[in-house]
């Protein structure tokens with residue numbers, strides 16, 4: 001049976017959802033964005049079936065409404081959707097990185113036809129806008145769902161069924177738990193990445209070669225500092241109490257680290273680094289949305305047909321079995337980076353040798 005999906009906000013996340021949902025011929029997708037160029041691009045490239053003339057009319061036509069907008073806009077739009085008169089029940093979901101303020105707004109929905117399910121696909125990019133949208137962005141990623149108290153469970157099943165084209169792994173979490181955890185592993189690291197960039201920027205006043213020396217490590221840890229400042233300010237604002245708590249913890253920990261350095265406590269510093277390494281290594285799974293696996297390789301590839309098969313053939317000849325393969329764009333100025341996961345450290349080393357012999361530039365995850 002055909003279903004109508006109305007996506008408001010056709011940027012990186014809304015656009016990626018549109019592209020993926022188009023793979024199901026049962027979906028009829030109406031798109032809206034306050035930036036008309038995004039709507040035109042979505043329409044011209046068939047990411048959507050129709051553009052929206054009037055939000056109220058499109059909302060009334062929809063079976064499912066997805067809000068792909070910044071958090072503050074999402075909260076405002078929820079208020080508007082509450083006032084629409086629907087002649088059938090509709091699922092409304094969002095993609096906001098912080099869930100509590102959105103769920104608080106959802107609690108105030110009085111419209112009996114709205115079934116609100118908060119959503120957050122745990123994958124993304126430092127890029128913004130529909131031009132960065134990717135059909136496979138959420139593949140293998142965790143996709144958090146937080147149904148409103150009033151929402152009956154069969155609507156959650158229905159939303160998961162509709163979203164199956166994105167190939168994510170769905171988990172249901174209360175908003176507060178979600179915000180605590182994403183505060184730690186997503187939002188706070190952004191603050192730190194930006195602060196590291198500022199530190200380098202200040203040092204550059206007296207050390208002109210800093211940008212030239214900024215190599216893999218600095219670029220890896222600060223990639224996310226290149227994200228959209230407006231979007232991230234909004235995320236920090238909506239998760240501000242957690243950010244403040246985490247900053248307090250961090251400052252205390254940095255002071256302890258400073259003591260270790262100032263008093264030459266090499267033994268304890270090694271233990272600190274070892275513990276961090278063990279935890280970080282233990283996080284390794286090759287799933288998107290998680291941190292890269294221990295036996296990963298990042299291979300620079302040209303953007304041309306056959307680029308991936310050449311790498312795969314070289315590894316096949318060396319009898320290395322590839323467990324996972326993913327195209328990333330994680331370093332500026334490089335068109336393609338292939339992330340390969342291999343099952344052992346030996347195979348990681350063997351891959352390095354054969355690929356470097358064939359002229360590839362690569363990096364090991366560890």
Ligand SMILES: NC(=O)c1ccc[n+]([C@@H]2O[C@H](COP(=O)([O-])OP(=O)(O)OC[C@H]3O[C@@H](n4cnc5c(N)ncnc54)[C@H](O)[C@@H]3O)[C@@H](O)[C@H]2O)c1
Pocket residue numbers: 008009010011012013014032033034035038068069070071073095096097098120121122123124125126127128129130228231235
């Ligand atoms: N960027 C990420 O990595 C990421 C990952 C997961 C979730 N999210 C969440 O997804 C949401 C969107 O982020 P994004 O990265 O796609 O940003 P984006 O800037 O790429 O897209 C947002 C889109 O919303 C449009 N928009 C803004 N206000 C609007 C309004 N009132 N009505 C209609 N359209 C409007 C913008 O024009 C833009 O096209 C945010 O809530 C963010 O927290 C982001």
Ligand SMILES: O=C(O)C(=O)C[C@]1(C(=O)O)C=C[C@@H](O)C=C1
Pocket residue numbers: 096097121122123124125126127185186187224227
């Ligand atoms: O890959 C990135 O650039 C991201 O920052 C993606 C990321 C994350 O922190 O993992 C950022 C915000 C989202 O809400 C979900 C995913």
